[in-house]
Amino acid sequence: MDFSTHIDRPFRIGFLLFDGFALIAYSSALSPLMVANELSGQELYSIRNLPASGSQAVSSSGAVIKADAFPGEHVDFDLIIAVGGYVTKDFDSPRILQWLRLLSRRNVMIGGISGGPVVLAKAGIMNERRMTVHWVFADLIAEMDPDILLERALYVFDRDRLTCAGGLAPVDMMHALIAKHHSPAFARDVSDYIMHTNVRPGEGPQRSGLVERYGVNNPAVITAIEVMQNNLSEPLTLAQLARSVGLGTRQLNRQFKDKMGESTMGFYKKLRLEKASNFLKQTTLSITDIAFATGYVSSAHFSRDFREKFGIAPSDYRSADHRSGEA
Numbered sequence: 001m002d003f004s005t006h007i008d009r010p011f012r013i014g015f016l017l018f019d020g021f022a023l024i025a026y027s028s029a030l031s032p033l034m035v036a037n038e039l040s041g042q043e044l045y046s047i048r049n050l051p052a053s054g055s056q057a058v059s060s061s062g063a064v065i066k067a068d069a070f071p072g073e074h075v076d077f078d079l080i081i082a083v084g085g086y087v088t089k090d091f092d093s094p095r096i097l098q099w100l101r102l103l104s105r106r107n108v109m110i111g112g113i114s115g116g117p118v119v120l121a122k123a124g125i126m127n128e129r130r131m132t133v134h135w136v137f138a139d140l141i142a143e144m145d146p147d148i149l150l151e152r153a154l155y156v157f158d159r160d161r162l163t164c165a166g167g168l169a170p171v172d173m174m175h176a177l178i179a180k181h182h183s184p185a186f187a188r189d190v191s192d193y194i195m196h197t198n199v200r201p202g203e204g205p206q207r208s209g210l211v212e213r214y215g216v217n218n219p220a221v222i223t224a225i226e227v228m229q230n231n232l233s234e235p236l237t238l239a240q241l242a243r244s245v246g247l248g249t250r251q252l253n254r255q256f257k258d259k260m261g262e263s264t265m266g267f268y269k270k271l272r273l274e275k276a277s278n279f280l281k282q283t284t285l286s287i288t289d290i291a292f293a294t295g296y297v298s299s300a301h302f303s304r305d306f307r308e309k310f311g312i313a314p315s316d317y318r319s320a321d322h323r324s325g326e327a
Helices: 023-040 092-107 116-122 136-143 171-180 184-193 209-215 219-229 238-244 249-262 264-282 287-294 299-310 312-320
Strands: 011-017 044-050 057-058 064-068 079-083 109-113 154-160 161-164
Touching: 011 023, 023 044, 023 079, 023 109, 023 171, 023 184, 023 249, 044 057, 044 064, 079 092, 079 116, 092 109, 092 116, 109 116, 116 136, 116 161, 116 312, 136 154, 136 264, 154 171, 154 287, 161 171, 209 219, 219 238, 219 249, 238 264, 249 264, 264 287, 264 312, 287 299, 287 312, 299 312
Parallel strands: 011 044, 011 079, 079 109, 109 161
Antiparallel strands: 057 064, 154 161
8 A cells, every 4th residue: 555545534643752752743744634634524534643662652742642452463554653752762662663664564554753763764675776864864874774765854755654844733744644545635635734835845955055044145055064064074175165156265265254253264163063063863873883973083172172162061861861852
């Protein structure tokens, strides 16, 4: 079965919820389904919640969702959707990974939202399938398997797999799912009901463009930042950056200080250290490997710069609880 298959009964969906899951992502997926049931006057979607462990799952914001089904019990589903979040810590549950592999062998459709696609990748059920994940987990996915077909999209349907970046993107994804199952007109009715009139395509970007993100529209500065982002592990020199945008080094520095309030190379170092902090939070790479991956020739130099920026050593940063917010 794939997502376009028409069935003359309720479509059975189970939300596999990991502690620390992003409530906004879960709600964004659930609400359109509930509205579809309400507008149709019948149960188009039968929904159950399955905590990954125990009898309830607790979101990163403290919301409690109680179980009405459990992983591994004899309950038939058409689609299981794993929902994680930025603070989820139990993506490696052997019991859950084994169950997902079993569902895959039984041709159950499987999806992931926010951090949920990480679980699918760990279970080894995304081979030769396109997928997406919230951008904060992209480095973790790349570390796990560099051959995974990862896209920086809002959501991706690929045969019997569905993955979504999280946040508000599940609203767009469920619009597409409802349109496949019923009709685009009915899906528009659902989206209008929840006042989501600007439905986005799956291939839409996860993050705002650099102009919006940094609040500048200087072409040389924006182009230089793009070049920096593509060269974090092997940093370019100021002269190389200047050549990439057709300016002299003094001109580029002057424009960076004017628009960004700091020097070109100071901004470049900040990008590399922010990438390092993400590696520390989302991967098991060693401090030395992270240093090399962000362009440092020694872990000592890296640790010195990291402490200067974040006020804490990399090892202490990794062990401390620096994770907040929802994905």
